[in-house]
Amino acid sequence: MLVAAPESRAGVPTDHLKGAIDRVVRTLEDPALKGADKATERRRAVRKVANDVFDFGEIARRSLARHWQPLTEQQRAEFVMLFADLLERSYISKIELYGGEKILYTGERTDGDLATVSTKIITRNGTEVPIDYRLLKRGDRWLVYDVNIEGVSLVSNYRTQFNKIIQTASYADLVQKMRTKQDDLVSQDQGRTTKTTPTKK
Amino acid sequence: MRHSALDLSVGLFLLIGIVALSWMSIKLGRVEWLGGGGYAVTADFPSVGGLKAGSAVEIAGVEIGRVDSITLGKDYQAQVRMTIRPKVTLQDDSIASIKTKGLIGERYIRISPGGSEKIIPPNGRIKEVEAPVDFEELLSKYVFGKV
Numbered sequence: 001m002l003v004a005a006p007e008s009r010a011g012v013p014t015d016h017l018k019g020a021i022d023r024v025v026r027t028l029e030d031p032a033l034k035g036a037d038k039a040t041e042r043r044r045a046v047r048k049v050a051n052d053v054f055d056f057g058e059i060a061r062r063s064l065a066r067h068w069q070p071l072t073e074q075q076r077a078e079f080v081m082l083f084a085d086l087l088e089r090s091y092i093s094k095i096e097l098y099g100g101e102k103i104l105y106t107g108e109r110t111d112g113d114l115a116t117v118s119t120k121i122i123t124r125n126g127t128e129v130p131i132d133y134r135l136l137k138r139g140d141r142w143l144v145y146d147v148n149i150e151g152v153s154l155v156s157n158y159r160t161q162f163n164k165i166i167q168t169a170s171y172a173d174l175v176q177k178m179r180t181k182q183d184d185l186v187s188q189d190q191g192r193t194t195k196t197t198p199t200k201k
Numbered sequence: 202m203r204h205s206a207l208d209l210s211v212g213l214f215l216l217i218g219i220v221a222l223s224w225m226s227i228k229l230g231r232v233e234w235l236g237g238g239g240y241a242v243t244a245d246f247p248s249v250g251g252l253k254a255g256s257a258v259e260i261a262g263v264e265i266g267r268v269d270s271i272t273l274g275k276d277y278q279a280q281v282r283m284t285i286r287p288k289v290t291l292q293d294d295s296i297a298s299i300k301t302k303g304l305i306g307e308r309y310i311r312i313s314p315g316g317s318e319k320i321i322p323p324n325g326r327i328k329e330v331e332a333p334v335d336f337e338e339l340l341s342k343y344v345f346g347k348v
Contacts, residue, residue: 062294065316109276114328127342134329150339151247151332156296159313 013115013135013142014108020053021103028098046092055143056084058136062145063158067166082178083158089185099124106130113137239266239284240323244297249279250308250333252299257309258283265289268310283310291327293319298331308333 024046027033033042060076060083061068071079107118115135120128134146146155165174249271258266266285274280285291294315299308312327321327 061316065294065314066292068316111328146329148331151334153296153298153329153331155329156298156313156331159296159315163313 011108011110011115013110014105014117016142017053017117017119017133017135017144018105020049023049024095025098025103028096042096043092046095047088050088050092051084053144054084054087055136055138055145056080056087058143058145059083059087059155062155064162065159067162067171071171079175082175082182085182086178086185089182115142239286241269241282241284242291242321242323242325242327243280243282244310244327244330245274245278245280246297246299246330247278247332248335249281250299250301250335252281252308252310252333256307258285258312259309260289260312260314265312281310291315291321293317293321294329295321295327296329296331297327299333301333304336 027042027045027049030042032038033045057080060080063083064071064079068076101124102122104120104122105117106120107116109116113136115137117133117135119131119133121131122128130150132148133144134148135142136145146153148154162174165177252268252271254268254270256268257264258268266283266289269282269284272280272282281297291312292315294317296313296315298311298313300311301308315329
């Protein structure tokens with residue numbers, strides 16, 4: 001049974017999500033973690049929060065959809081790891097661009113063990129970007145299993161791509177592709193961190 | 202004699218015309234001949250854009266059902282009721298997205314099948330949805346937004 005704290009009308013899923021987002025914002029604004037030379041530490045801190053609030057296993061399972069069933073436990077574990085790395089690499093670089101944008105929590109809908117938390121990011125030039133998080137209840141925690149930006153679902157996007165690759169090539173091909181992408185992003189990151197001068201205050 | 206032959210041809214022409222017209226209205230009106238078997242599922246969308254009753258429901262571009270009705274549900278969401286062909290099973294984690302055919306074509310529902318072992322029962326609900334992307338809104342947001 002859910003008992004919402006009296007002062008929070010928003011409900012438990014929003015509280016969980018807001019707590020995690022606040023922690024990420026604090027990490028990014030932490031003066032001890034600013035600057036290009038602190039990139040690895042900062043990333044590690046953000047990853048830690050991400051691992052707490054995202055259910056990467058569920059995201060991977062839903063994204064692979066019916067191609068998940070025939071995989072062995074070992075393959076599944078490997079895929080979840082690769083996918084989590086890919087997501088973290090492609091999104092953390094964007095999260096790091098955060099510069100004090102306002103985040104509004106505009107609504108919450110719960111439906112049994114599932115919940116949607118609607119948020120809005122207001123950029124400095126006033127553009128509103130709606131981001132909806134889909135959460136599911138695991139024990140007493142709410143974990144994110146899908147993110148909907150401007151109505152486009154992350155799981156749906158990857159499901160379509162994975163399905164296309166597996167059907168035109170094979171699962172092994174997909175894993176291979178993800179590995180090379182991961183390596184590319186790693187080398188790109190290294191290139192960027194050596195190139196950029198710490199101009200940010 | 203000649204007179205009745207003319208009558209006959211006019212009559213025949215009219216008959217052909219009527220048949221052609223009714224065939225066209227059945228085709229265009231998408232009337233189901235046999236009441237259409239299948240089972241109903243619903244999905245709640247934040248907005249349906251230009252989706253209408255009679256719009257197609259597709260998987261991989263293949264039509265697997267049609268939209269029956271669109272009503273305003275709870276929380277001002279659009280509740281879409283559709284009929285799915287009996288042989289098609291939809292997993293619990295299937296995603297229903299409202300898509301546009303081409304850039305400005307008609308709207309339809311695309312379902313991307315999930316991998317869950319749970320199957321949506323008749324009169325069940327597709328929980329994962331994607332609202333249509335409003336290109337005009339997006340354009341005005343990101344092109345003209347910078348004031």
